[in-house]
Amino acid sequence: RYTMVVIVDESVTSNKNDDVSATRTPGTRTSARIQKIKTTQDAIKRRKQEEEAITKAEKPVKKQRVKYNNINNNNNKKGVTESVLTDVVKEGVIPEAETVSFGGGENVEGLKGEEEKALVVCSPSKRQIGEKSAYSMVTETVRAFYKTFLHYVQEEEKRCKKDEDDKKKPKSKEEKKSKKDEDDKKKTKSKKADAAEEKRQAKRPDLKALSSMLSSNAIFTPPTRIGSIPGVDVGHQFFSRCEMVTVGFHNHWLSGIDYIGESSHREYPNYKLPLTVAIVMSGQYEDDLDNSEDVVYTGQGGNNLLGDKRQIKDQVMSRGNLGLKNCLEQNVPVRVIRGHQSRTSYVGKVYTYDGLYKVDKYWAEKGVSGFTVYKFRLKRMEGQPSLMTEQVYFSRGRIPDKVSELRGLACDDISGGLENIPIPATNLVDDSPVPPSCTYIKSLQASKNVVLPSSASGCNCKGSCTDPRSCACARLNGSDFPYVHRDGGRLIEPKAVVFECGPNCGCGPSCVNRASQRGLRYRLEVFKTPKKGWAVRSWDFIPSGAPVCEYIGVLKKTDDVDLNPENNYIFDIDCVQTMKGLGGRERRVGEVAMASLQVQNDDKDSGPEFCIDAGTTGNVARYINHSCQPNLFVQCVLSAHHDMTQARVILFAADNIPPLKELTYDYGYELDSVHGPDGKIKQLACYCGAPDCRKRLF
Numbered sequence: 001r002y003t004m005v006v007i008v009d010e011s012v013t014s015n016k017n018d019d020v021s022a023t024r025t026p027g028t029r030t031s032a033r034i035q036k037i038k039t040t041q042d043a044i045k046r047r048k049q050e051e052e053a054i055t056k057a058e059k060p061v062k063k064q065r066v067k068y069n070n071i072n073n074n075n076n077k078k079g080v081t082e083s084v085l086t087d088v089v090k091e092g093v094i095p096e097a098e099t100v101s102f103g104g105g106e107n108v109e110g111l112k113g114e115e116e117k118a119l120v121v122c123s124p125s126k127r128q129i130g131e132k133s134a135y136s137m138v139t140e141t142v143r144a145f146y147k148t149f150l151h152y153v154q155e156e157e158k159r160c161k162k163d164e165d166d167k168k169k170p171k172s173k174e175e176k177k178s179k180k181d182e183d184d185k186k187k188t189k190s191k192k193a194d195a196a197e198e199k200r201q202a203k204r205p206d207l208k209a210l211s212s213m214l215s216s217n218a219i220f221t222p223p224t225r226i227g228s229i230p231g232v233d234v235g236h237q238f239f240s241r242c243e244m245v246t247v248g249f250h251n252h253w254l255s256g257i258d259y260i261g262e263s264s265h266r267e268y269p270n271y272k273l274p275l276t277v278a279i280v281m282s283g284q285y286e287d288d289l290d291n292s293e294d295v296v297y298t299g300q301g302g303n304n305l306l307g308d309k310r311q312i313k314d315q316v317m318s319r320g321n322l323g324l325k326n327c328l329e330q331n332v333p334v335r336v337i338r339g340h341q342s343r344t345s346y347v348g349k350v351y352t353y354d355g356l357y358k359v360d361k362y363w364a365e366k367g368v369s370g371f372t373v374y375k376f377r378l379k380r381m382e383g384q385p386s387l388m389t390e391q392v393y394f395s396r397g398r399i400p401d402k403v404s405e406l407r408g409l410a411c412d413d414i415s416g417g418l419e420n421i422p423i424p425a426t427n428l429v430d431d432s433p434v435p436p437s438c439t440y441i442k443s444l445q446a447s448k449n450v451v452l453p454s455s456a457s458g459c460n461c462k463g464s465c466t467d468p469r470s471c472a473c474a475r476l477n478g479s480d481f482p483y484v485h486r487d488g489g490r491l492i493e494p495k496a497v498v499f500e501c502g503p504n505c506g507c508g509p510s511c512v513n514r515a516s517q518r519g520l521r522y523r524l525e526v527f528k529t530p531k532k533g534w535a536v537r538s539w540d541f542i543p544s545g546a547p548v549c550e551y552i553g554v555l556k557k558t559d560d561v562d563l564n565p566e567n568n569y570i571f572d573i574d575c576v577q578t579m580k581g582l583g584g585r586e587r588r589v590g591e592v593a594m595a596s597l598q599v600q601n602d603d604k605d606s607g608p609e610f611c612i613d614a615g616t617t618g619n620v621a622r623y624i625n626h627s628c629q630p631n632l633f634v635q636c637v638l639s640a641h642h643d644m645t646q647a648r649v650i651l652f653a654a655d656n657i658p659p660l661k662e663l664t665y666d667y668g669y670e671l672d673s674v675h676g677p678d679g680k681i682k683q684l685a686c687y688c689g690a691p692d693c694r695k696r697l698f
Contacts (some may be wrong), residue, residue: 010438107216134222134230135691138247139629141220143654145246146544148212150492152205153484156329161466196299206346210242210253220247225260225277226268227333227356229255234385238337238351239656241280249353250278257300275332276323277380280350282339292380292387295357298367298372299324311369324376328359333381344541346486350658355384406525414572414620418442421520423620427528436526438532439617442519444648446555450610453643458504464511465501473501473513476642481513483545489515490545491635491652497575500639516547516637516650524549524663526623531687534623535662548632551649553614553623561613569614569622574607575636576642611646621651626697627664629690631655634665664688669698 132140213219222229229249244250250258258278265273279297299321302313315321327334333356340348357378367373380387395458403412405425410433413422418440427433446452459465459472465481468474474481476499483489489512491498501513509518523539542548551571561570614622624632633654636647671694674682684697 014207038298062673080657133692136231136629137220138231139519139655141218141246142243143544144218145209145213145243146656147493148209149205149242150484150490150545152203152208152212153486156203156205157485201351206240206242207253210245215329219245222248225251225258226275227335232353234353234355236353237656238353238512239342239345239353240347240349240473244337244351249335250280255300255320256280256282257323259320259323271330271332272326274319274323275326275330276320276334278335278337279320279324280337280339280351282351286540293380294380297324297376297377302371302373311367311371311373314372315364315374317374321374323372324359325362328362330375331358333358336378336380342541344543346543354380354387356381367672388598408433408528410528414438415440415442419520419620421523423520423524423526425534429528429530430445436623436657438614438622441552441617442619444515444550444552444555444612445617447557447560449560450555450557450646453641455504455640455645456502456642458502459506461501461505461507461511463508464506465507465513467558468500471497471513473505483515484511485512487543487546488518488521489516489547490543491547492545494633494635494652496636497644497647498635498637499642500637502639502641514548514639516648517639520549521546522548524620526620529625531623536620536624537660537662539659541659542653544653544656546653548653548663549619549621549624551612551614551634551651552619553612553622554617555646556611556613558608558611561611569618571612571614571649572608573612573636573645573647573649575647576608612649624651625662625664625688626667626686627688627690628666628686628693630664630666631657631661632663666698671696671698674698 003399208229220231222231225248229247232247232249238244238249241250241253245253254257256279257276259276260268260271262273268275281295281297299315300319301321302311302317304310304312317325324334326332335352336354336357338347338354339351342348344350357380360377360379362374362376364372364374403409403422406424406426407426408426409424410427411425413419414425414436415423419442427435427437432524457472459474461467461471465471465474468480471481477495482495483491498516500506500509505511507513522542525537525539526534527537529535538548551569553569558572631654632651635650635652636644637650638644638647651663657663672681672683674684676682682698686693686695686697
């Protein structure tokens with residue numbers, strides 16, 4: 001994380017109101033560098049004292065995110081789902097629905113004798129000191145999944161590239177003879193063996209990522225599988241079935257019914273098992289009927305899931321079907337997830353949690369294809385938030401075809417045509433739609449007294465960088481490219497520093513290692529909020545790891561900004577401090593190949609030498625607000641030169657961000673770290689609205 005300097009002006013701050021701004025005292029501001037020197041040592045001392053107190057009082061587990069897995073860890077036994085699913089995924093084979101019935105006690109950490117509390121969602125206010133909320137653990141788990149997923153995407157891209165190169169490579173006589181022998185052997189194999197071989201070669205990155213997380217016990221296991229799952233509210237969107245499995249929301253990556261099997265009778269002694277806990281409605285069965293509040297759900301089995309999705313045999317009252325029947329008899333609610341077609345999701349669908357339903361009745365009948373199917377009518381329970389599926393499904397319908405159709409339009413394009421995609425500004429807060437005031441620039445400018453570093457030599461690749469072993473820029477990143485090609489280039493994970501190809505490299509603009517240099521990819525909108533001033537949202541889906549925008553302004557020396565106490569858009573280039581993990585930042589060391597960039601393990605911090613001033617001159621990034629649980633992260637990027645004190649500051653997507661979701665990042669303030677001219681601690685309320693909001697920006 002990076003640190004924005006003092007933000008106190010009502011008209012521009014990300015978290016402010018009239019009451020807060022009224023307390024502002026004019027005066028010369030202490031620079032970020034001097035603030036850090038004064039506060040870092042005290043902050044480190046306070047953190048050590050707090051950690052010692054927490055350790056003595058509670059002795060929390062090392063990784064809070066997987067705290068619910070302790071029961072399984074003590075037994076040293078894999079659950080049914082983990083063992084079966086891992087085997088299936090390792091082979092890269094997508095089995096028929098009949099073979100994916102994991103049923104059993106998979107990943108169940110039930111609260112014995114306390115099932116009556118299953119519907120109570122854990123409140124962040126009730127958690128212990130030093131313990132993360134369920135929302136944070138769900139978010140971290142999903143991010144870990146997509147980080148692992150992108151690693152396997154990169155592996156798959158390498159495999160495909162190797163196969164392509166092998167086909168183009170001229171073969172010697174010996175290689176041709178060997179290839180002929182292999183072809184002769186293949187002719188003797190059965191078609192079934194050929195199909196199995198092909199499936200093993202084409203492994204799905206999402207299944208491999210899920211298998212990796214299961215084997216490393218990195219998934220989030222809720223305290224009970226019945227009813228609401230802590231950290232997942234009505235309207236939550238999942239972008240794959242595997243994502244749902246990682247947070248314990250629906251434990252089957254293919255089957256539509258998730259149920260607790262009879263082998264879990266010890267964890268759930270007060271229930272008759274099997275017991276269905278969740279269903280996915282996504283058009284897999286031809287006999288389904290969905291009227292939103294009332295659902296007629298077709299039971300499990302007999303469906304050609306991987307073919308034409310038609311019924312091919314009779315269903316039987318067992319497994320998930322019996323689980324739904326038992327839910328009716330025992331009055332147990334079922335989580336309902338709806339899937340809709342989506343071009344932006346890598347699986348072609350987006351899944352929305354629509355709340356808890358009760359099974360009202362069931363019956364057997366002849367289906368459309370003439371086979372016996374079981375039907376279950378479910379009714380939505382009262383007292384829940386309104387249905388979100390309709391809103392999500394038609395979200396793009398709320399975006400006008402033309403910018404001129406926007407309500408409260410204040411400006412057609414704040415960039416004045418500089419960006420390749422117009423950025424409109426809307427204002428529904430003020431009586432007259434006043435636009436934001438700023439001189440828009442597309443590239444970083446430097447003050448006269450700033451000496452720019454010498455250019456980096458670059459790599460000798462031609463066209464596009466493809467081989468990390470021969471690309472000099474890839475070697476600086478620790479022997480591989482930091483991006484995958486998918487979706488126009490996605491950063492696999494946050495790094496201490498990313499080395500991109502620069503102006504002296506032999507590759508062209510299409511090179512994957514120039515992902516952050518291609519300008520805006522997504523349609524952004526600047527809009528006015530009642531309490532946070534201006535804000536930014538996207539009209540398009542943004543996948544995790546995608547570069548959103550660069551923080552642009554005037555490059556200055558940090559000490560020079562002291563002369564203007566009214567400037568509230570100073571962004572410290574504190575890459576070194578981030579690598580050291582100082583000031584409450586997330587420590588990002590990773591592999592740094594240049595000896596000059598290695599970070600020493602000491603607490604000395606002279607503060608950032610340079611900053612980016614976007615006070616009067618900047619780009620769309622200056623309007624992006626703070627959040628205590630942001631969906632963007634800040635990444636230090638070096639391309640034209642290798643001087644980290646003047647690195648480019650890029651905002652990347654930390655999550656899969658749906659359309660019209662406000663874009664936010666963590667400003668990186670420590671509480672009580674900002675002082676006024678009189679030396680007193682200044683405070684500013686936070687209105688980000690996140691479940692784990694600290695209630696104060698600083």
